[in-house]
Amino acid sequence: MMILRFVKYTPLLLLFLLISSCDKTDWSENFKEKQKSPFGNYIVYNEASSLFKTNSVTLLEKNIYDYLLLGTFDDFSERKSYVCIKHSTNKLDAKGLDELLNFVAKGNQALLSLHHFKDSLKTKLEFTTNNLDKMVYNTSKLKKLNGNLYLNDSSFNKTSYTYNRNLRRHYFLQYNEQRTDVLGTIEIDGEKAPNFIRIAHGKGAFYLHAHPIAFTNYYLLNNNEDYVANVFSYLPNAPILWDPHIKSSKYQNDEDKKSSIFKFFLEHDSLTWFLYTSFIGLLLFMLFNARRKQRAIPVIEPLKNSTVAFAQTIANLYLKEENHKNIVDKKITYFLEKIRSKYLLDTSNLNTDFIEKLAAKSGNNLQPTKYLINTIIMLHKKDECSEEELIVLHKMIKNFFNKK
Numbered sequence: 001m002m003i004l005r006f007v008k009y010t011p012l013l014l015l016f017l018l019i020s021s022c023d024k025t026d027w028s029e030n031f032k033e034k035q036k037s038p039f040g041n042y043i044v045y046n047e048a049s050s051l052f053k054t055n056s057v058t059l060l061e062k063n064i065y066d067y068l069l070l071g072t073f074d075d076f077s078e079r080k081s082y083v084c085i086k087h088s089t090n091k092l093d094a095k096g097l098d099e100l101l102n103f104v105a106k107g108n109q110a111l112l113s114l115h116h117f118k119d120s121l122k123t124k125l126e127f128t129t130n131n132l133d134k135m136v137y138n139t140s141k142l143k144k145l146n147g148n149l150y151l152n153d154s155s156f157n158k159t160s161y162t163y164n165r166n167l168r169r170h171y172f173l174q175y176n177e178q179r180t181d182v183l184g185t186i187e188i189d190g191e192k193a194p195n196f197i198r199i200a201h202g203k204g205a206f207y208l209h210a211h212p213i214a215f216t217n218y219y220l221l222n223n224n225e226d227y228v229a230n231v232f233s234y235l236p237n238a239p240i241l242w243d244p245h246i247k248s249s250k251y252q253n254d255e256d257k258k259s260s261i262f263k264f265f266l267e268h269d270s271l272t273w274f275l276y277t278s279f280i281g282l283l284l285f286m287l288f289n290a291r292r293k294q295r296a297i298p299v300i301e302p303l304k305n306s307t308v309a310f311a312q313t314i315a316n317l318y319l320k321e322e323n324h325k326n327i328v329d330k331k332i333t334y335f336l337e338k339i340r341s342k343y344l345l346d347t348s349n350l351n352t353d354f355i356e357k358l359a360a361k362s363g364n365n366l367q368p369t370k371y372l373i374n375t376i377i378m379l380h381k382k383d384e385c386s387e388e389e390l391i392v393l394h395k396m397i398k399n400f401f402n403k404k
Contacts, residue, residue, distance in 0.1 A: 027139050029166065031086050031212055033059065033244050038218035039166070041085055044228060048240060051232045052081075056239035063249040064241070065096030068103055079204075081109040081235045084243040085212045088116035091248045097121060105202025109235050113209035115170060125199045125206060127175040132378070133168040135386050142166045147188035149195065149214060151230050160187075161227040163211075163219060170210040171195050173371075183234060186211065191374060196231065207234060325385040328393060332376050335397050350377055364403045372396045 026037040033045040048057045060067060064082065082103065089112070092100070097120055104110050115131065122128055136142060145167045148160045171186055171193035184196030195210040213219070215228055336347040343361040345354065350373050359369040379385055379393060 027142075029087065029142075029213065029216075031216070033242070036217060039213065039216040041215060041217070043217045043220045044085070044215045045242060048083075048242060051229055052235065052240055053237050058239065058241050060241060060243045061247075063091060063096065063247050064243055065092070065099050065249040067241075068099040079107050079109070079236060079238045080241055081111065081238050082241045082243065083111045084245055085113045085215050086245050087212070088114055089118060089121075089245065091245055092118070093249065094120060096249055097124075101201065104204040104206060107203035109204055109207065109238070111207040111209065111232075111235060113212040113215060115168065115210075115212060117208070125201065125208075127180070127197070127199065127208070128173045129170065129210065130173045130392055131168060131170040131210075132389065132392075133170065134388055136168065145169070147186055149184060149186055149211065149227060150192075151184045151196070151227070152182060153230075156226075156230055159226075161214075161224050163214065163224070166213045167211060168213075172197055172208070172210065175199070183207070184209075184231070191370075193371075198234070322387070324387055324390045325382070328379050328385045328390050331390075331393060331397065332380055335376070338401075362400065362403065364400055368396075369400070372400055 026035075027039065028037070029039045030037065031039065031041050033041045036042045044051075045057075045059070082100070089097075097118065100110060101124060116134070117129055133145060136145070143165045146162075146164045147167050148162055149167075150160055151157060167186070167188070169186075169188055172182075172195065175194075175197060176199075179200040181198045182194045182196070183198055184194070185192045186195040197208050199206045199208065209231065214224065214231075219225075220228060339345055339358065340347055343358065345357055345361070347354070355370050355373050356366065358364075358373070359366045362369070375393060375396060379389060
């Protein structure tokens with residue numbers, strides 16, 4: 001693949017001077033096509049025609065579901081590529097996702113670079129992700145997140161691209177290897193994991209990227225424009241449907257209104273009064289019958305074994321307190337104790353030699369075992385843990401012991 005060169009020096013220099021001269025810079029991750037702030041998408045959108053070598057770049061003014069529903073793109077004599085670079089696709093509902101899947105299945109492409117992928121999309125494309133920094137929003141903490149990105153194609157697999165801030169530890173954990181190709185990886189603290197994959201779907205394919213921050217103004221002005229050009233080079237030279245993802249579906253909203261249970265009642269005065277009278281009567285019934293006419297006779301239950309109930313109560317207390325760190329520590333302690341008793345391994349030093357012995361004795365692959373132990377080390381060092389980190393650890397331990 002040829003690396004696409006697209007930087008137009010004079011406009012970018014003026015933009016850099018504009019950003020550097022501001023008294024107060026907006027460092028929020030907005031990913032907006034009209035924003036010239038560091039983490040906006042102004043440059044990548046305005047240079048899209050150069051990146052894709054096509055003059056047809058359509059900025060969608062409606063929800064993608066509305067375009068596909070109207071049949072605007074039913075003529076598939078010319079293939080198209082859908083591009084969305086955002087935090088998430090929160091305005092893409094279930095029907096919109098189905099339309100997008102059909103759109104790709106007919107031979108088109110879709111590039112999604114997101115911090116958060118919908119669970120329904122994960123299920124239908126058979127992949128899972130792990131985002132250890134999902135709940136990090138503080139600017140000072142984001143600034144510390146850094147690492148390197150790589151692309152696996154032989155044309156540029158020897159080049160690393162350094163990102164010195166806001167690079168979340170977000171990667172693809174599991175995927176169907178029969179329909180998935182790993183196109184790129186992320187390296188943080190010496191550990192590499194897939195962050196850019198291609199999943200075949202029908203006659204087309206989804207290109208999923210876990211780091212939308214790589215496409216922002218800040219990095220395109222800091223010598224990482226080649227990475228973006230190389231990522232886009234995987235897509236064919238076809239018309240681009242660029243989704244700013246700013247509007248919900250108009251037609252989906254109309255369908256929701258039509259399906260309202262009260263809509264028919266409110267269209268007729270007599271039925272409207274019937275509805276109001278029913279609500280008032282129900283309210284009065286509840287008020288006058290709130291007190292019982294006779295005190296209930298308590299039922300004395302016989303003594304019973306409460307061991308299970310006690311354990312359940314303690315577990316509920318932990319969940320209610322939301323002390324996820326405490327539960328994480330106990331799961332780690334339980335895991336290490338089971339490793340010592342089952343595989344007779346010393347767990348005092350979780351180094352490379354320990355990981356290799358554990359993978360060999362347990363029958364697990366080395367890479368998942370390495371991810372599990374590194375996650376345990378990372379979570380043990382943290383002062384606080386999120387619910388998602390607890391769930392990820394639980395699933396990883398469960399998969400480890402269920403390996404056959």
